[in-house]
Amino acid sequence: MNHYETVFILNPVLSETQIEETVKKFEDFLIKNGAKMVAKENWGLKKLAYPIQNKKSGFYHLFEFAAPGEAIGPYELEFRRDERIMRFLTVKLDKHAVAWAERRRTKLKAKA
DSSP, X not given: OEEEEEEEEEOTTOXXXXXXXXXXXXXXXXXXXXOEEEXXXXXXXXXXXXXXXXXXXXXXXXXXXXEOGGGHHHHHHHHHXXXXXXXXXXXXXXXXXXXXXXXXXXHHHHHO
């Protein structure tokens, strides 16, 4: 099992319910394909550096998970098929990135 991190941007015209449904859909997809969710963050509505699909902002979400390598292809295909997703990026984390992500999460918990 490899560690991965996915950041995706949802269309800003979606309602809160639609956003929750979309995030749940991708979380369920990962779990169904043998992944274990490590962390999930909602970064909220952010201004984009440049327009995407004529939109100047989007709802950002982060998933950190451990999954078998063969689960990533279908996962990314599902992102491409969903018109609510404006952009996404999945990266494989090495041991240093995993440690950094854990430190980052503990700092966020300490602030809350």
